[in-house]
Amino acid sequence: MQNKNLFLILALLLCVSFLSAQIKVQFTDSDEYYLLETFEHKKLNYFKLADFNAIVKGQMKEILLDDRLHFYVFKKEISFCIESSFAHVASYNNKTGLLEDEYYNFYYPISYIKGEYSLPEHFLLDVFPQIFPNSVYYEDGFLLLNQRNNSSIKVIVLDPGHGGKDPGAEGANGLQEKHIVLNIAKKLKVRIEEELDVRVLLTREDDSFVSLKDRTLFANANNADLFISIHTNAAENKKAHGIEVYYLSEAKNDESRAAQALENAVVIEFEGEEALQEYSQADYVISDLIQSAQLIESINLAYKFQNNLVLETEASDRGVKSANFFVLRGAFMPSILVELGFISNFEEGKKLNKENYQDNLVESMFYGIKSFKLHYDRNNSLE
Numbered sequence: 001m002q003n004k005n006l007f008l009i010l011a012l013l014l015c016v017s018f019l020s021a022q023i024k025v026q027f028t029d030s031d032e033y034y035l036l037e038t039f040e041h042k043k044l045n046y047f048k049l050a051d052f053n054a055i056v057k058g059q060m061k062e063i064l065l066d067d068r069l070h071f072y073v074f075k076k077e078i079s080f081c082i083e084s085s086f087a088h089v090a091s092y093n094n095k096t097g098l099l100e101d102e103y104y105n106f107y108y109p110i111s112y113i114k115g116e117y118s119l120p121e122h123f124l125l126d127v128f129p130q131i132f133p134n135s136v137y138y139e140d141g142f143l144l145l146n147q148r149n150n151s152s153i154k155v156i157v158l159d160p161g162h163g164g165k166d167p168g169a170e171g172a173n174g175l176q177e178k179h180i181v182l183n184i185a186k187k188l189k190v191r192i193e194e195e196l197d198v199r200v201l202l203t204r205e206d207d208s209f210v211s212l213k214d215r216t217l218f219a220n221a222n223n224a225d226l227f228i229s230i231h232t233n234a235a236e237n238k239k240a241h242g243i244e245v246y247y248l249s250e251a252k253n254d255e256s257r258a259a260q261a262l263e264n265a266v267v268i269e270f271e272g273e274e275a276l277q278e279y280s281q282a283d284y285v286i287s288d289l290i291q292s293a294q295l296i297e298s299i300n301l302a303y304k305f306q307n308n309l310v311l312e313t314e315a316s317d318r319g320v321k322s323a324n325f326f327v328l329r330g331a332f333m334p335s336i337l338v339e340l341g342f343i344s345n346f347e348e349g350k351k352l353n354k355e356n357y358q359d360n361l362v363e364s365m366f367y368g369i370k371s372f373k374l375h376y377d378r379n380n381s382l383e
């Protein structure tokens, strides 16, 4: 009888200890830590990936088609095969500009338990630090994280379109897009750095040719938090005028397809057939998950730009649109392409070439960036 009671008490204690098992997770730039709940399943401790994701603020996406769960965190994409213990990790190499592959075996499968994807504790304590050898450590019962997901905007890359042998769109009186957009980008850099604690880099500082691929490689290699490609438009219809801002997705109408063809034409015209093939290769087109992680923020940024630009300049509002621009396809951060007006339109072209109108454009783009940064930094800070 006594033994039976003792056994019951022991069993109860064990239950309580299993129920309350937790992993302490701490960002090294803060004194506070999070408690990640674990639970027993098939004699192992498991945790829910969604709970961990709520702490690190990554992105999770389930793809039923290939039975995989993709988890994007700290600029790496971890793909789990459901009910398998293998994980594929893809990351971007800053030096080569290509995606890299690694495989990890964590011995016990990721499982769908009570409607939630769950991983063995061992994955987090042993494998996760191997995936991020410079930024994740497990020490004295704490999982220590040395980096955060996009905590704030610190580096912005401005991309003045075209340059060198590629003049871009051409208007009346010998106007060339490449000169106008370089001038505007330089002004915008000064305006941003004057007021915000942000480093601004330009993909070109002078009238030189830069391939589309090198523009986003430059942004990725510099760990940019935003990529903004600056252009002016042209159309056969000389009456066309107004401002539009694009994010990367499929073009949905003829006007967007026309802008897409105009901006992508540089590849065929100035970079050659080989380059065209390269732009469609798998190691250049970044994964859907990374793209979709950035998509919401890109759309958000596009609206802040469009609203501010139209309000300030009173130019015609052609709206926020989507198109498949090569120059945005390799970017690992929220990115937009802005068309500041039509230089093929006599009146608008004349305005775009004037310093005071350019200053108006710069001021409204600055406010777009400033309000986006406020929203973004707040959303990504720790409450």
Ligand SMILES: [Zn+2]
Pocket: 161, 162, 168, 169, 177, 230, 231, 232, 263
């Ligand atoms: Zn252009």
